[in-house]
Amino acid sequence: RRVFYSQFTDILFSYSEAVKEDWDYRGKHNPFIWLISNNKNISVCRNGVYLPRIDFNQSQFSNSTNKIKRFVFVNRLTAWKGLPVALKIIESKEFSSASLLLVTPDDPNRYLVDVNPEVRDRILTVAGKSVSQIDFYPGDLHIYPASYGPSSRYIESISINVLEMACFGVKSFVTKNGV
Numbered sequence: 235r236r237v238f239y240s241q242f243t244d245i246l247f248s249y250s251e252a253v254k255e256d257w258d259y260r261g262k263h264n265p266f267i268w269l270i271s272n273n274k275n276i277s278v279c280r281n282g283v284y285l286p287r288i289d290f291n292q293s294q295f296s297n298s299t300n301k302i303k304r305f306v307f308v309n310r311l312t313a314w315k316g317l318p319v320a321l322k323i324i325e326s327k328e329f330s331s332a333s334l335l336l337v338t339p340d341d342p343n344r345y346l347v348d349v350n351p352e353v354r355d356r357i358l359t360v361a362g363k364s365v366s367q368i369d370f371y372p373g374d375l376h377i378y379p380a381s382y383g384p385s386s387r388y389i390e391s392i393s394i395n396v397l398e399m400a401c402f403g404v405k406s407f408v409t410k411n412g413v
Contacts, residue, residue: 237260237267237270237271238270240271240274241270241271241274245277246274246275246276246277247276247277247278247279248276248277248278248279249278249279249280249281249394250278250280250281251278253276253278254276254277254278257276258276281392281393281394281397282397301373302329302332302373302375303332303333303371303372303373303374304332304333304334304335304371304373304374304375305320305323305324305329305332305333305334305335305374305375305376305377306334306335306337306370306374306375306376306377306399306404307320307334307335307336307337307338307376307377308337308338308365308376308395308398308399309337309338309378309395310338310339310340311338311339311340311342311345314380314381314382314383315379315380316377316378316379316380316381316409317336317342317345319377319379319381320334320336320377320379321334321345321346321349321353323377323379324353324356324357325349325350325353332356333356333357333358334356334357334358335357335358335360335368335374336357336358336359336360337360337363337365337368338359338360338361339361339362340361340362341359341361342359342361343359346359365395365398365399365402370399370402370403370404374404374405375404375405375406375407376395376396376399376404376405376406376407377406377407377408378393378395378396378406378407378408378409379408379409380393380408380409381409392408396408
């Protein structure tokens with residue numbers, strides 16, 4: 235679909251070098267894509283954050299402690315984004331007093347049916363909202379446990395939600411190079 239939609243624009247942009255490399259690879263190795271794409275070039279326009287959308291209250295975080303009170307998972311519910319890892323973290327005894335905020339585009343409850351009910355009580359789900367509509371608190375820690383897997387040709391640069399969390403003053407814990 236992306237290749238088809240690309241035919242209706244004069245300029246193509248990707249948000250990372252990995253997306254550009256993937257586009258170029260597919261164009262060279264798939265005759266169908268090469269044929270319908272008219273060998274269109276794509277340029278990189280890095281991820282960025284529209285700061286006026288971010289309403290950050292610095293005083294809210296000025297008295298922040300190092301104790302993790304709540305983990306925040308902001309992602310789509312695709313396998314490589316790491317929801318099982320987030321659930322494993324919240325289920326561990328080391329974080330038995332912490333909660334987990336799941337911010338996803340779709341309702342994540344079908345992924346939570348096998349979670350222990352005691353742990354489930356510490357998980358708050360928010361579906362279909364932008365991060366600008368969420369209240370973040372001192373002690374929140376954003377987790378981004380992405381795993382592209384061993385067969386991935388390209389690794390993404392840092393995600394937009396990690397950048398947004400930084401703008402909100404929420405620290406992020408991310409996997410190194412998507413592994």
